Amino acid sequence: MKGVLFNVVEEVVSHEWGEQMWDNLLLDCDLDGAYTALGNYPDAELVALGRAAAQRLGCSLDDVLRLLGQLAFEPLLARYRSLEEPPESMRAFLPTVNELIHPEVLKLYPGASVPRFALRDDGDHLELDYVSIRNMCVLAEGLVLGLAGHYGEHVTVDQSRCKQRGDDRCTIRITGAS
Template sequence: MKGIIFTEFMELVEDKFGLEVLDEVLEMSGDEGIYTAVGSYDHNDLVKLIVNLSKKTKIDPATLQQVFGQTVFKTLLASIPETASIGQSHSTFQFIRHVEDYIHVEVKKLYSDAQPPKFYFISETETEMVMDYQSARCMSNVCLGLIEGCATHFGETITVDMSPQSDDSSLVRFHLTLA
């Protein structure tokens, strides 16, 4: 997992809960908190940070992942070159389609060892999109938060239903409905 995810997570924790809580979560996790945005790190370290933040704050880990996804969307959006096709998106559905066609492709070009999640588009109309999200990291709630952050960016109201398609939640179906 790319370090930018770790650095953004730690920034969110510090902003929302304070430096003292961040330090306690790092200590609980046996983590020094030294990450670079371009480095690659084991996603299990992020999971451990989220679980320990949940213990500390009494907030469900799924909710923490979702809020993280909502927050990190802005940072990821800002990192996209203005000339990129994804930057020309005018709706949440357009943007999500471009994630698979542009962002994940670019990530693989830049970092040959990267393993971004995969989106499999099942169906789409003007008001509904059904897609499968597949990731060995099983962080579909981060994906949910990213979708919500995207909808907010485009000023759209979207309801999202998630249903695991595998026992370990490495494959999750998202049904998005534009209100």
């Protein structure tokens, strides 16, 4: 996993719960926290930080990863704001991720392993297949919630399919998108 995501998580944790919380999470996980944006780090380190945060906050790892994804959306978007004309809604933004956002990420971070998304829109809801080597579909749920918040949209997300439950893929169902 690229260090830029760790940098954003540090920023979010420090902003929401204070710098001491970030330091405590690093201590809990026996990590030094010296993440450079271009560096590659084991996914297990983000999961360990999430588990430590879940224990400190009294919630589940999934709750923490979802919240981190939601809170990380704006800082990540700020780093990749290369769109000439930003989409006007969440429904318009989602199709741009594979074709516009991820190629920009790959220019900045060659060798990054970005997820792929397949979007289906039936009018009443959206279905987003999440395809990645990382089983971070709950983090992706949070990013979807952050995207909705960016556009002032109130949506609900759930996973009708999840590889972690033995399904063939992860499918995030989004209800309420304009």
